[in-house]
Amino acid sequence: MISRVKKSICVLLAFVTALPLMLSASAPTEVSAASDVTINLSAQKQVIRGFGGINHPAWVGDLTAAQRETAFGNGNNQLGFSVLRIYVDENKNNWYKEVPTAKRAIEHGAIVFASPWNPPSDMIETFNHNGDTKAKRLRYDKYAAYAQHLNDFVSYMKNNGVNLYAISVQNEPDYAHTWTWWTPQEMLRFMKENAGSINCKVIAPESFSYLKNMSDPILNDPQALANMDILGAHTYGTKFSDFAYPLFKQKGAGKELWMTEVYYPNSDNNSADRWPEALDVSYHIHNAMVEGDFQSYVWWYIRRQYGPMKEDGTISKRGYNMAHFSKFIRPGYVRVDATKNPNTNIYTSAYKGDNKVVIVAINRGASAVNQRFALQNGTASRVSSWVTDSSRNLAAGSAINVSGGAFTAQLPAQSVTTFVGELGGKTSSDTTYNAETDTTLTNSVVEATYSGDSDIKYANFNASADAAVQWNRIYCAVTGTKNVKFRYALETGTRNLDVYVNGTKVISNAAFAATGSWSTWGEKTIQVPMNSGNNTLKVVTTGTEGPNIESIHVSAQ
Numbered sequence: 236m237i238s239r240v241k242k243s244i245c246v247l248l249a250f251v252t253a254l255p256l257m258l259s260a261s262a263p264t265e266v267s268a269a270s271d272v273t274i275n276l277s278a279q280k281q282v283i284r285g286f287g288g289i290n291h292p293a294w295v296g297d298l299t300a301a302q303r304e305t306a307f308g309n310g311n312n313q314l315g316f317s318v319l320r321i322y323v324d325e326n327k328n329n330w331y332k333e334v335p336t337a338k339r340a341i342e343h344g345a346i347v348f349a350s351p352w353n354p355p356s357d358m359i360e361t362f363n364h365n366g367d368t369k370a371k372r373l374r375y376d377k378y379a380a381y382a383q384h385l386n387d388f389v390s391y392m393k394n395n396g397v398n399l400y401a402i403s404v405q406n407e408p409d410y411a412h413t414w415t416w417w418t419p420q421e422m423l424r425f426m427k428e429n430a431g432s433i434n435c436k437v438i439a440p441e442s443f444s445y446l447k448n449m450s451d452p453i454l455n456d457p458q459a460l461a462n463m464d465i466l467g468a469h470t471y472g473t474k475f476s477d478f479a480y481p482l483f484k485q486k487g488a489g490k491e492l493w494m495t496e497v498y499y500p501n502s503d504n505n506s507a508d509r510w511p512e513a514l515d516v517s518y519h520i521h522n523a524m525v526e527g528d529f530q531s532y533v534w535w536y537i538r539r540q541y542g543p544m545k546e547d548g549t550i551s552k553r554g555y556n557m558a559h560f561s562k563f564i565r566p567g568y569v570r571v572d573a574t575k576n577p578n579t580n581i582y583t584s585a586y587k588g589d590n591k592v593v594i595v596a597i598n599r600g601a602s603a604v605n606q607r608f609a610l611q612n613g614t615a616s617r618v619s620s621w622v623t624d625s626s627r628n629l630a631a632g633s634a635i636n637v638s639g640g641a642f643t644a645q646l647p648a649q650s651v652t653t654f655v656g657e658l659g660g661k662t663s664s665d666t667t668y669n670a671e672t673d674t675t676l677t678n679s680v681v682e683a684t685y686s687g688d689s690d691i692k693y694a695n696f697n698a699s700a701d702a703a704v705q706w707n708r709i710y711c712a713v714t715g716t717k718n719v720k721f722r723y724a725l726e727t728g729t730r731n732l733d734v735y736v737n738g739t740k741v742i743s744n745a746a747f748a749a750t751g752s753w754s755t756w757g758e759k760t761i762q763v764p765m766n767s768g769n770n771t772l773k774v775v776t777t778g779t780e781g782p783n784i785e786s787i788h789v790s791a792q
Contacts, residue, residue, distance in 0.1 A: 270577040271641075272606060274585040276592060276613035276658070277666065278572035281528045282673040283586065284491065285346060286520075286561035287318030288534035288543060292332040294322075295536060302548045303336055306537050307343035314543060314554055315562035316345060320495065320533050323351035323388050323402070330391050337397040346400040346566070348438065349388060350495070352414040354381050364416055371415045373425075382429040389435045401436035401465055403495070410443035423452040426459035436464035441495055445473045447480065454486040467495040470523065478527030488671060488681035493531040494523050498541060506541045507551030510625045511649040516556035517597050521582045524560075525575045532560070555628045559621070559653045562629075563593045567708050567769075569673060581606060581646065587613075587658065589769070590710050594618075594654040598646040608654070609641040615656030618642060624650035667788045668706050678702035679781075696781035705735075705773035709789055711765045718790050719772065720760040725749045725782040732781055735773040736763050745774075747782045756785060765789075 288306075290298055298306060309315035319340040321333045337347045353359065358377040364370030373381055385402050392399050404425060408417030417425075422440050430437045442449040445468040453459045453466075466483060483492060499519045500512065507513070523529045534557065538544040543554030550558070568588030576582055580600030586593045592615060598604055620632040624647045635642050637656065646652055671681040679696045696702040711717060727749050734742035741763050750757035763772070772787070 270574070272574045272577050272583045272585075272594070272596070272608045273611060274574075274592065274594065274608065275572040275611045276585075276587055277611070279669060279672050280570040280572065281492070281524075281530050283524075283564055283566065283568045283570060283588075284493065284531040285317030285566045286532045286557060286564070287316040287320065287345065288537035289320040289322070289496070290333075290336045290537055291322050292336075293324055293329060295539065297332065298336050298538060299548065300339075302538060302544065303339040305544060305548060305550065307340045307345050309343075309562055312550065313562075314550060314558050316340075316537070317561065317566050318531050318533055319345050319347045321347060321349045323349045323385070325351070325353045325355045327355075327387065327391070330388065331395075333392070334395045334397060337392065338395075341397060344566070347392075347397055348401040348403065348495075349392070349399055350403040350406040350438070350441065351385070351388075352406050354415060355384060358384070359415065371411070372417065372421070373415060378425055378429045379432075381425075382432050386432070386434050389433070399435050401438050402433065403438040403441050403467055404430065405439075406441055406496075407443040407469060408440055409446055409449055419449050419452050422449060423456060423459055426453050426462050427456060430459070430462035437462060438465040438467040438493065438495065439463050441467045441469060443469045444471050445469065445477065445480075447482070451482060454482050460486065460490070463490065465491040465493050467493045468529075469496040470494055470499075470519075470527075471497060475522045475526055478522060478529075480527070484528075489676060491530050492528060493533070494527065494529040495531070495533050496535055497533075498535040502535075502539075502541045504540050507539075507543075507545055507553045510552055511599075513552035513556055514597065514599060514649055514651060516553045517559055517595070517651040518582060518599060520557065520560050521575075521584055521595065521597055524570060525582075525584050528570075532557075550628070552623070552628070555623045556651055558629055559595055559623060559651050563653050563655055564595075565589065567673065568593070569708075577606070578604065580604075583608075588708070588710075590658050592618075592654075592656045592658055594656075596644075596646055596652045596654070598648060598650050598652075601648050603648050604646045605643055606646050607641060607643045610637070610656075611640070613658050614640045615658055618644075618654045618656035620644060620652055620654050622647060622650055622652045624648070666710070666790075667786050668709060669786045670704060670784050673707050675705040675707060676703070677705075679704055695783050696776050701775060702781060703773055703775040704784060705771055706787065707771055709765065709770045709772050711767055711770060711789070714765070714767045716762050717765050718760050719763055720758055720788040720790075721747070721782075722756055722758055722785045722788070723747060723750070723782040724753050724756050724785070726751070726753050730781050731777045732774040733777055734761065734763060735771075735775065736765055737771055738773075744777055750782075753783060 306314050306316050354373050359371050360374045361369050440449040500515045523532050536542045543557050545551050564586045568586045571585050573585035582597040584595050615637050617634045617636050621629045679702045682695050730747045731744040
């Protein structure tokens with residue numbers, strides 16, 4: 236897995252990344268204040284699935300029972316990982332090795348996905364790949380058999396207590412020096428003709444460096460796209476400027492976008508505690524979340540001398556940088572808009588969930604900075620903080636009072652700080668939920684607005700009975716009746732929807748009158764009971780079609 240080529244790419248990238256730090260260290264500048272970080276709690280971005288890494292017992296041995304607790308527990312001196320990647324061995328006799336850690340991760344609430352490196356040997360043939368006559372590829376007459384092989388792994392894990400969240404078609408098909416190569420056309424063919432038979436969510440194509448030529452064909456083919464649930468990518472050597480993927484934003488509605496493997500900035504032996512080099516890990520995660528809109532961030536080996544957990548089972552400096560995200564930004568949280576680079580060497584991102592706001596602030600500079608944070612469309616009375624720097628690891632700080640929706644905190648030199656505040660006021664019971672964010676769609680799709688404004692998206696019910704849209708996480712501070720205002724468009728006639736809260740039907744045949752055209756937006760408010768905490772709200776067509784729904788706004792009476 237760790238080749239000289241890939242390693243050299245990462246070392247070069249690490250030097251380029253570290254250069255600003257070396258320059259700032261040689262000529263430090265005192266910075267006493269910076270531009271405000273503005274956090275708009277109503278401007279929702281991607282839903283976060285989680286943070287984690289791979290356990291690979293076939294190559295480096297299984298995690299011990301204690302190490303599983305360190306990885307997936309979320310108490311003191313634990314990483315709080317919520318995603319586990321496992322290995323699909325080509326030999327079915329070795330599949331048992333994946334079960335113990337996967338079961339424990341799920342017991343801690345993590346999701347588990349799997350990636351194969353090679354098909355079984357009887358499905359492989361050799362060919363000439365740029366002069367390498369021993370290169371391997373999947374035989375063209377074995378595509379269906381390979382899909383069944385992946386199904387067999389899904390079934391095996393399920394029968395042994397592990398329900399996989401997803402399975403990948405191939406690890407790094409475009410960097411297969413010691414495993415199986417796939418061309419973009421071969422990957423497209425499999426996704427069109429065979430991926431639909433896999434009884435699990437499908438991840439593709441897991442390019443080693445997020446090379447878009449591997450995934451563009453899938454996004455541009457309706458059948459292949461329909462069979463892909465998660466676009467997975469590795470980011471070895473990928474420039475931050477290449478993290479954005481406009482075609483995915485255009486074509487990938489309803490699909491997830493995951494960063495499924497990386498180590499950063501290098502895999503040097505015993506490098507996990509180097510400082511400030513380890514700070515580059517949180518900086519890389521920041522860019523993956525903010526520039527790449529990734530929903531998951533998955534490290535390579537969980538336990539390794541350059542990883543988040545060292546070989547002795549203790550958390551490394553790199554691991555504590557990951558923990559600033561993984562312990563506090565839990566599955567289902569949503570990234571919200573925040574000033575991403577308020578001052579030189581300062582990088583911030585923000586998230587909300589469980590009636591909390593989480594802010595991660597990175598100071599890559601050689602001097603401390605007093606940073607002001609301003610909350611919009613919601614507030615908190617105080618925030619707690621944790622900091623990692625050269626001498627501290629996730630050290631708890633004093634509570635900080637919030638006044639007028641803002642607070643100021645010092646960001647130490649070369650540090651990462653996570654702030655957590657309990658939200659009150661507007662955000663806890665007065666929030667807009669978009670149709671494309673954290674929803675489950677049945678016989679319906681998310682499309683760009685009918686008028687052509689690609690920045691506005693809506694749920695379009697297909698012309699079939701029982702089409703539905705479900706919002707998965709609607710937070711209410713207290714139990715009671717809430718006003719739910721739908722923003723919708725309907726050309727003619729009246730459409731009726733049944734409304735369910737937490738799986739129970741609360742309204743039958745709510746009538747939505749015509750707005751005049753599919754590009755004219757109107758509003759309808761209904762009243763529904765909701766519990767304190769997180770709720771689901773589902774609307775189901777009772778005829779052959781429903782209105783186009785852009786968003787719902789939930790507020791107390």
